Amino acid sequence: MDARKAVVVEDDRDVGDAISRLLEQAGFDVVVAHTGAEAMAMVAEVEPDLVTLDLTLPDIDGVEVCRRIRMVSDCYVIVVSGRTAEVDRLVGLEVGADDYLSKPFSMRELQARVAALFRRPRSSDVLAPEPGGSERPPDVPTPEPTSQLGCSDLTLDRGAREVLVSGAEVDLTRTEFDLLAHLVSNAGVVVAREELMRAVWDSEFVPDSTHVVDVHLANLRRKLRRAASSNEWIRTIRGVGFRFDPCCP
Structure with missing residues (x-):
């Protein structure tokens, strides 16, 4: 490789x-x-x-x-x-x-x-070698299939790392995609900033402040709003964290 x-x-x-x-x-x-x-x-x-x-x-x-x-x-x-x-x-x-x-x-x-x-x-x-290492083993789990999220017009494909709104792709950074994917996997549940940091950033090395979560989520929300201005899928729960609501009007 x-x-x-x-x-x-x-x-x-x-x-x-x-x-x-x-x-x-x-x-x-x-x-x-x-x-x-x-x-x-x-x-x-x-x-x-x-x-x-x-x-x-x-x-x-x-x-x-x-x-x-x-x-x-x-x-x-x-x-x-x-x-x-x-x-x-x-x-x-x-x-x-x-x-x-x-x-x-x-x-x-x-x-x-x-x-x-x-x-x-x-x-x-998925099949790329680690820096300085050997090729990854062939038994890597198959990427998850496309998931349609509730009644909203938002589709997240974890395997292709692709997000579609009304059939059009939304261009997200890796961090934005990972944040959205974690919120989606916990749809309807409030996820604390600290949990998002542990899930998206490596557990051995996380950013110094939870402000980075707010910055990346602000960018993510802005991109989703541009794609579908009538929807607000990510809700802020003051003092706690964030919740993904797939059926938000």
Whole structure:
């Protein structure tokens, strides 16, 4: 099987080289970009599985780069940035990053976060090897079939990782899909933010704050509203969490 591919976007060449070496040791084929323009060109050419993205770049702001990446790729994106304010973390996640790592950070922490992301299930990885590892065994469970949700016009296919509203596909990030899938599997039941974090993020490494759940769910709701403005499937239960109601008017 082909090795997984990564694009390291970093204007500090020493940091970029260190991240590149770490990912190569984990089994990735790595290319390094030092500007936003280079990053977009490499993402289009390489079609990576992973991008590590510095927000402070000499030409294009990293937030804009992340937004543009999300328009053309569903790869994992980890922001690595010296911007430590909560607003920067939330903005990074809001535009589609899967994780946010503040500088300075240890290479072991980055390694743990990358491993945690790739342990999250996705259909394209069913028969793919782990980074640096061997091919997965052939007895991987068959992906779940398409599920029609109650009386609503929303279909979620866990096997294809696809969501349809009125027959039209809704473009979700991996995190948004995983959040929706977990809420759907507990339809009618209030799910706490902490439970969503444990279910969607790796149990060995979860984000520092439940705010990330709210940010990703806000993005998810906005996309579902655009597809069907008359429906509000995800309800906020103040002080507790969220509930998926398949028959919401």
